Structure formats: structure tokens, C-alpha cells
Amino acid sequence: MRSQQLFLARMHRDHYRIPGRARLGKGGTRGRRPTPMGPERRDPTRAGVQLLLPLDIRRDxxxxxxxxxxxxxxxxxxxxxxxxxxxxxxxxxxxxxxxxxxxxxxxxxxxxxxxxxxxxxxxxxxxxxxxxxxxxxxxxxxxxDDRAPAFEAWLAGKLDGITPGIRRDVEDWIRALHDGGPRTRPRDPNTVWGYLNRIRPILLGWSHHYHHLREVTRDDILSIANTLQGNERRHTLSVLRSLFGHCRKRGVVFRDPTTRIRVGPNNYRAILPLEDNEITEATGAATTPATRLAVALAAIHAARSKDIGELLLADVDLGDRRLTIAGRSRPLDDLTYRALTQWLSYRRTHWPNTANPHLLVNRVTAVRTCPVGRVWITRAFWGLTATLDRLHVDRQLEESLTHGPDPLHLAAVFGISPGTAIRYAAAARHLLETPAEHHDLHS
Missing domain, CATH: 1.10.150 (DNA polymerase; domain 1)
Structure with a gap:
């Protein structure tokens, strides 16, 4: 092809303009087509829409x-x-x-x-x-209510330092335990805290070598289990089974490395009676009407600290001298009766208008209807050997030593489970054994 005119870009002039086309170049630049304005580009003030400023203004x-x-x-x-x-x-x-x-x-x-x-x-x-x-x-x-839940702050602190792949699965597991699911009930907060606190050092160690829980093998679980003994080993393996069972159920891991690893029985500690001086220290620490009542309920009626906090005024019958603890009615002895009357007089003096139905109240719960916390009940006995829970255990052991190691009697008096009753009976039987019972007649 010959005799063709060459045009350089943006160098057009009027005398080079092709007839029938729009003017180009510096003297006649083709203007851009106007962009149609969508709803989001229209002026909202003309349409009667009020502008919202993205400001977080707080009242003063x-x-x-x-x-x-x-x-x-x-x-x-x-x-x-x-x-x-x-x-x-x-x-x-x-x-x-x-x-x-x-x-x-x-x-x-x-x-x-x-x-x-x-x-x-x-x-x-x-x-x-x-x-x-x-x-x-x-x-x-x-x-x-814009307060951040305490659980969120606690969980973020405990998962700090764990690699993101492991952290994501552990967080999902902990939330499933805390909140529950369609077919599972929420666990007690103390159980959730104990589970994560138990395996947090293990997760931090895995974070140095692995990026995901899929990389954890059976040998890793066995190496951890071999360094533990007793109830610590049993508890750790149970928590790891819960973690990997949840991940296996969600399809996060392909194989559960904790399967076919024997957890073993629960090795309970030997139950021994308290010494007289240890009980004297506990009674000396009870300096308020509330703590004196708590000691009487734990040492005489074998009440747990949780049951003491949940006692209601309706559970106390001073006329018939009866007391109902954990759904079981029992007679009131003179010591507990005096401790009850002293506390009720103290309660009536300090909080005469309280509507809280619980027996024990304090400055915080007097204007509410919830029970007092376990920390408020047990704080006076921290650092002592004879705590409220230890007094509760000693009372059940003393009953078994006095009336014989009969599990049925313990279950009927205190309402404990058969396994717990058998455990206390076995401990009492071991304490009641004498060398004469093991003497060989033919020796």
C-alpha cells in the first residue's frame, strides 16, 4: 500500500483533520463522555438524605x-x-x-x-x-452495654504466642466448650479455664515446630504423657482427647493422635484425719458471724463451700431445729443453732431491707438476689491446712471411723455418690486396721 498519511498520537491539527470526524489534538480535543452518576454519587443533600458523620461522639x-x-x-x-x-x-x-x-x-x-x-x-x-x-x-x-466480656480478654491473653494455625482451632474448641452447641451444653467456666491452663505450655511448645494441629503425631502425645504421672497425666490426656476429638469432629484433622493411648485410673490421694491444732487454727480464723457459721456447717454437717453459699432462708427451720443442705434435711445441733442465730441477728442489723433469699449475704449481694461468691466464703481460711473443703472431707471420714466403714451409711447420711462413699469407707478401713489383723497364726 502506498501514499498513506502517517498521524502521530495527539499531534493532530485542524488541517490534518479527517473530514466527518470530531476535532482532535490540542486545538480540538475530544471531550470525555460524561459519566452517569449512580445513586451513590448523587448529592444526598438534594435528595433530602441527611449526611451521617463517621464520628464516635460520647456524651459528657x-x-x-x-x-x-x-x-x-x-x-x-x-x-x-x-x-x-x-x-x-x-x-x-x-x-x-x-x-x-x-x-x-x-x-x-x-x-x-x-x-x-x-x-x-x-x-x-x-x-x-x-x-x-x-x-x-x-x-x-x-x-x-458496650463492656467487653471478661472471657474475651482472658482468652486473648491465653492464646497469645501460639501460632495462628493452632490458635484458630484451639479458640474454636474453647468457644464450643464455653458457649455449647446444638447438641452440647456449655461447660462450667472453671472447667474451661482449667482445660486451657493445663495444655497451654504444650501448645506453646508445639508452636515452635508446627503450624497446625494436623502435624501433631502420636509420638508427640506419648512424649508428653511419659513425663507426667498420676492425676496430672490423666487430666492432661483427657484435655488433649477433648481438643483433638473436637477437631476430628469438625474435620480439621484427619486422624486423632490420642486414640489408643491408655489414660489410666484416677489415683486418689490418701485421706487422713486432721490434727487438733489444724482444726484449732481454722476455728481461730473464723472471726465473723458468717465465717463461724461456715465452719460449723462444714465441720459438723459436711457442707461444701458451694452448698453453703446456696443455702436459702427457707432451708432453715429454727422452730423445729431442722436444716436442709443440698436437698437433705438434718437436725440442728446446739453449736450450729447458736451460729445461725448470731448470723441472722447480724444480717438483720446490717441489711434489714434486703430481699435476697439466700442465707449468707454481703455488701454486694444485699441489693441483689444472687448468692455470695465462693471466694468471699473461703478467703478467711486461705493458707491454712484446715480449709472449708478439708473440714468437709474430715467430717465424712470421721463419720466412717466412728460408725464403721459402711458405704451405705455414708451415702444415707451425707447424700454422696456410691463411688465417693466407697472411697471414704476404704480410707477408714485402712486407718482402722491393726498389726494384729495381719498376724500369721502359724508363724
Missing amino acids: YSRFDRRRDADLTNPTLIRGRRVTRDFGEAHGWSHALITSVDQALVVLLSGHTSDEKIRYSELISTVRHRGRVAEILDQLGLLD
């Missing part, structure tokens, strides 16, 4: 002036003050506590609108008794 209640800003005619405030009065009377709140919560609601709800919620974090630096105020706001449906 510290500038509230009751004389200037209080609006006692606000419908939400009126309803909140009425709920506070009714809720406080039903839960045994004192007049001072009801007044304090009422003043806090005036600060929070004076300028409140119908759909506005109040964050819990906004109460921390401004409001006293924020726990009680949060209960009232929750009753009104106005509480935005």
Missing part, C-alpha cells in the same frame, strides 16, 4: 447543671424514677441508694429522646452506683 455528663439542665417533666425520666422506686423496694435497696440512683437518672434522662440509648462506658466517670443505674436503664430498655 460532667457538665450537667441540675438548676439549668434538669427537665423533670421528661416522660422517660418520670418513668425511670417510678421504675427505680418499685425496683429498689422489691430488691431491698436502702433509701440512700434509691435517692442516689434517682439523682443519676435526672442527669442521664433530662434531655433524653425516645429512641436514644445510653452506653455503659458513659456512666463510668460520671455516675455513682453505676451497676444499679445500669440495672434501671436495662429495665427501661435504654442500656447499650
Whole structure:
């Protein structure tokens, strides 16, 4: 082909323009076609849509002036003050506590609108008794609880340092234990904490060599099991079985390395009676009416610390001198009767208006309906040999030593399981044996 004109890019001029086409080049650049504006590019102010700024603005209640800003005619405030009065009377709140919560609601709800919620974090630096105020706001449906659960912070700290592949599977396993599933119930929080605390050093060691639980072999499990003994070995293997069983069920691992590894029986420690000086230390540590009652219930009625905290006022019958512990009624002795009357007098003096149905209450639970914590009951006996649980064990052993090592008698008196009754009977039988019983008549 000959006689063809060469055009360089963006070097067109008017006299080089091809007839019938748009002008190009510096003198006549073809303009871009206007881009159609979609719904997201339109001006929202012209369409009547209000712009939302991505700002996390928190309320500052510290500038509230009751004389200037209080609006006692606000419908939400009126309803909140009425709920506070009714809720406080039903839960045994004192007049001072009801007044304090009422003043806090005036600060929070004076300028409140119908759909506005109040964050819990906004109460921390401004409001006293924020726990009680949060209960009232929750009753009104106005509480935005933005607190991070303690379980999340604990789990993040325990999984720190574990390789991401192993961490992902372990976290899924722990959440399944904590929250439950369609066919499984949630485990006790203490069980979940104990499981992860037991195998955390093992997971940290695997993180140096492996990137996933699929790389763990049977030899790795055996090398760990061979370094452990007794109940520690049994517990560790049980936890590892739970972990790999969950991963096998979810299809994360192809083979369970803990299969066909014998866990072994539970090796219980020998049960020995307490010395007199150890019991004297425990009774000396009981300096309050609540701790004296706890010692009497544990040492005489073999009550566990959990059962002591869950005792109700309805379980005590001072007229007939009867006491119901863990669903079993038993007679009240003189020592326990005196400890009960002293505690009830102390309770009536300090918290006369409490609506808590439990026998033991403290400063925190007096305005609630939940039982006291186990730490509050056992704190006075920390560091002693004769703790409440140890006194409970000693009482059951003493019963077996006094009335003979009969498991049926122990199960009937204390309501314990057959296995536990047999264990205490065997311990008592071992203590009651004398050298004469092993004497060979033909020697």
C-alpha cells in the first residue's frame, strides 16, 4: 500500500483533520463522555438524605447543671424514677441508694429522646452506683452495654504466642466448650479455664515446630504423657482427647493422635484425719458471724463451700431445729443453732431491707438476689491446712471411723455418690486396721 498519511498520537491539527470526524489534538480535543452518576454519587443533600458523620461522639455528663439542665417533666425520666422506686423496694435497696440512683437518672434522662440509648462506658466517670443505674436503664430498655466480656480478654491473653494455625482451632474448641452447641451444653467456666491452663505450655511448645494441629503425631502425645504421672497425666490426656476429638469432629484433622493411648485410673490421694491444732487454727480464723457459721456447717454437717453459699432462708427451720443442705434435711445441733442465730441477728442489723433469699449475704449481694461468691466464703481460711473443703472431707471420714466403714451409711447420711462413699469407707478401713489383723497364726 502506498501514499498513506502517517498521524502521530495527539499531534493532530485542524488541517490534518479527517473530514466527518470530531476535532482532535490540542486545538480540538475530544471531550470525555460524561459519566452517569449512580445513586451513590448523587448529592444526598438534594435528595433530602441527611449526611451521617463517621464520628464516635460520647456524651459528657460532667457538665450537667441540675438548676439549668434538669427537665423533670421528661416522660422517660418520670418513668425511670417510678421504675427505680418499685425496683429498689422489691430488691431491698436502702433509701440512700434509691435517692442516689434517682439523682443519676435526672442527669442521664433530662434531655433524653425516645429512641436514644445510653452506653455503659458513659456512666463510668460520671455516675455513682453505676451497676444499679445500669440495672434501671436495662429495665427501661435504654442500656447499650458496650463492656467487653471478661472471657474475651482472658482468652486473648491465653492464646497469645501460639501460632495462628493452632490458635484458630484451639479458640474454636474453647468457644464450643464455653458457649455449647446444638447438641452440647456449655461447660462450667472453671472447667474451661482449667482445660486451657493445663495444655497451654504444650501448645506453646508445639508452636515452635508446627503450624497446625494436623502435624501433631502420636509420638508427640506419648512424649508428653511419659513425663507426667498420676492425676496430672490423666487430666492432661483427657484435655488433649477433648481438643483433638473436637477437631476430628469438625474435620480439621484427619486422624486423632490420642486414640489408643491408655489414660489410666484416677489415683486418689490418701485421706487422713486432721490434727487438733489444724482444726484449732481454722476455728481461730473464723472471726465473723458468717465465717463461724461456715465452719460449723462444714465441720459438723459436711457442707461444701458451694452448698453453703446456696443455702436459702427457707432451708432453715429454727422452730423445729431442722436444716436442709443440698436437698437433705438434718437436725440442728446446739453449736450450729447458736451460729445461725448470731448470723441472722447480724444480717438483720446490717441489711434489714434486703430481699435476697439466700442465707449468707454481703455488701454486694444485699441489693441483689444472687448468692455470695465462693471466694468471699473461703478467703478467711486461705493458707491454712484446715480449709472449708478439708473440714468437709474430715467430717465424712470421721463419720466412717466412728460408725464403721459402711458405704451405705455414708451415702444415707451425707447424700454422696456410691463411688465417693466407697472411697471414704476404704480410707477408714485402712486407718482402722491393726498389726494384729495381719498376724500369721502359724508363724
